[in-house]
Amino acid sequence: MDFLSLESLSELGWGAELLAAVTLTLLARFLAVRLLKLLGEKLSHTKNVWDDAIFEAARGPLSWFILIMGLLWAVDISDGYLETGLFSVENLDIFRQITFIALISMFLVRFISLAEARILEDLTNEKDSDQTRVDPTTLHAIAKLLRLSVIISSVLVAMPTLGIEITALLAFGGVGGIAVGFAAQDLLANFFGGLMIYLDRPFDIGDWIRSPERNIEGTVESIGWRLTVVRTFDKRPLYVPNSVFTTLALENPSRMSHRRIKETIGIRYQDSAKMGAIVEAVKAMLQNHEDIDASQTLIVNFDSYAPSSLDFFIYTFTKTTNWIRFHEVKQDVMLKIIDIVLTHDADFAFPTTTVDGIDGLIASARGEH
Numbered sequence: 001m002d003f004l005s006l007e008s009l010s011e012l013g014w015g016a017e018l019l020a021a022v023t024l025t026l027l028a029r030f031l032a033v034r035l036l037k038l039l040g041e042k043l044s045h046t047k048n049v050w051d052d053a054i055f056e057a058a059r060g061p062l063s064w065f066i067l068i069m070g071l072l073w074a075v076d077i078s079d080g081y082l083e084t085g086l087f088s089v090e091n092l093d094i095f096r097q098i099t100f101i102a103l104i105s106m107f108l109v110r111f112i113s114l115a116e117a118r119i120l121e122d123l124t125n126e127k128d129s130d131q132t133r134v135d136p137t138t139l140h141a142i143a144k145l146l147r148l149s150v151i152i153s154s155v156l157v158a159m160p161t162l163g164i165e166i167t168a169l170l171a172f173g174g175v176g177g178i179a180v181g182f183a184a185q186d187l188l189a190n191f192f193g194g195l196m197i198y199l200d201r202p203f204d205i206g207d208w209i210r211s212p213e214r215n216i217e218g219t220v221e222s223i224g225w226r227l228t229v230v231r232t233f234d235k236r237p238l239y240v241p242n243s244v245f246t247t248l249a250l251e252n253p254s255r256m257s258h259r260r261i262k263e264t265i266g267i268r269y270q271d272s273a274k275m276g277a278i279v280e281a282v283k284a285m286l287q288n289h290e291d292i293d294a295s296q297t298l299i300v301n302f303d304s305y306a307p308s309s310l311d312f313f314i315y316t317f318t319k320t321t322n323w324i325r326f327h328e329v330k331q332d333v334m335l336k337i338i339d340i341v342l343t344h345d346a347d348f349a350f351p352t353t354t355v356d357g358i359d360g361l362i363a364s365a366r367g368e369h
Contacts, residue, residue, distance in 0.1 A: 025070025032062050053118055057111035061103040068099050097161045105154035109147050116143040136205045140223065141198040186243070187226065193242030194225045202245070207254040214248060216240060258293055258317035259326040261333060266309025271346035275302055279312050281340045286316050289336075291329040293319045309349030 036059050072095065120136055203209050203220050209230065210217040218232035228245070230238040267275065283300035286292050296317040303313045314337075318329045341348060 022070065025066060025073070028070075029063055029066040032066060033059060036062065053111050053114035056114050057107050060110065061107040064106075065099070065103050068103075069096070072096060094161060098158055101154055101158045101161070105150055108150045112143055112146045112150070116140070138198075140205070144225065186241075189243035189246075190226045190241050193244070193246050194223065194228075196246060197223055197228070197242060202250055203252050203254075207252055210251040210253060211248055214244065216248075216250075254321075256321050258296060258319065259321055261314060261316050261318065261330050263334070264303065264311050264313045265337060265341075266306055266311045266349040267341060267346050268349045269310060271344075272310055274344045274346045275310055275312065278341055278344050278346060281344070282312075282314060282337055285336050285340065286314065286333070289333065291319055292333070293317050306349075308351045 036055050039055055116139060119139060197203075205220050205223060207220050208218070209220060216230060216238065218230040218238060221229040221231045221237070224242075226242060228240045228242060230240055232238055267278065279300050279302055283298070286298055286300065287294045292298070293316075297315060298317075299313070299315040301312060302310070304311045314333075316333075318326055320326055320329065338348075
């Protein structure tokens with residue numbers, strides 16, 4: 001021991017304790033993350049979405065918690081040997097509390113996001129089920145409100161730890177709220193517009209919406225607190241501020257109960273005697289068509305004397321609301337109408353022009369030559 005000074009012994013002790021702290025920290029982190037991973041793999045085979053989300057959300061915050069606590073332990077050891085006074089016990093306690101609050105918030109936000117994703121996946125897989133379930137729009141709204149609540153609560157809890165009085169902040173907010181309100185009125189308008197969308201529910205994610213006055217048409221892709229993303233039919237994203245929807249007349253074709261077939265058909269004047277039989281046959285065909293809802297308004301009537309035709313019209317509704325299937329049904333109806341007209345030895349009219357006295361004009365022209 002003669003060749004070692006007290007200072008050298010002190011440095012050796014500091015290095016040994018520091019090495020032990022780092023080693024134990026890394027070992028604890030490895031074991032904790034490994035254990036959570038194994039438990040998560042076993043619980044992933046269960047139908048309960050909550051346990052999967054809990055272990056997946058806890059993995060990151062727990063890893064950071066062990067690393068930060070190990071770092072603070074090492075700092076505490078170093079400060080005890082070096083006696084620099086840079087890190088007091090009070091400051092380290094404050095840092096530990098802030099770290100704990102931040103990691104708890106991180107865990108809750110991740111848990112809410114993972115639970116939202118898993119519930120949404122289950123809803124997608126069970127979309128043909130008859131069970132009552134939460135729709136995606138409501139799920140997204142609840143998840144956003146919960147995340148916002150967690151963040152605000154964490155900030156309010158952390159402020160007294162940092163020595164910031166909430167009462168003083170509220171007093172400042174009362175004075176500065178007016179200025180902030182004027183500066184952020186568009187942002188607030190969009191926020192409350194998004195809130196009205198969630199409350200009134202004029203459309204949901206996946207709905208086809210249309211507003212001719214603003215040239216908005218497409219499928220709703222996402223609903224945020226500031227804007228709504230609409231995917232147009234040529235696959236372009238359209239970003240619409242939520243405040244627009246508070247004053248906008250909007251159609252939601254996705255919620256229609258039926259689709260309408262409305263057509264006018266003209267036959268020749270020389271087939272006028274057959275008009276009554278044709279109209280009755282077309283009406284009977286529509287009433288018996290398996291894809292036409294006969295309980296809705298169904299009209300087939302002789303309508304007008306057109307310049308080149310006798311017109312009758314059909315007005316009926318299909319059972320399907322699917323756009324592609326609707327056109328298939330409409331095509332079948334139109335083809336059956338062609339068969340009915342031709343079966344009655346009639347034909348469809350086309351624009352014609354009759355010139356009176358044409359024979360006399362031709363004879364006069366021939367005599368002159």
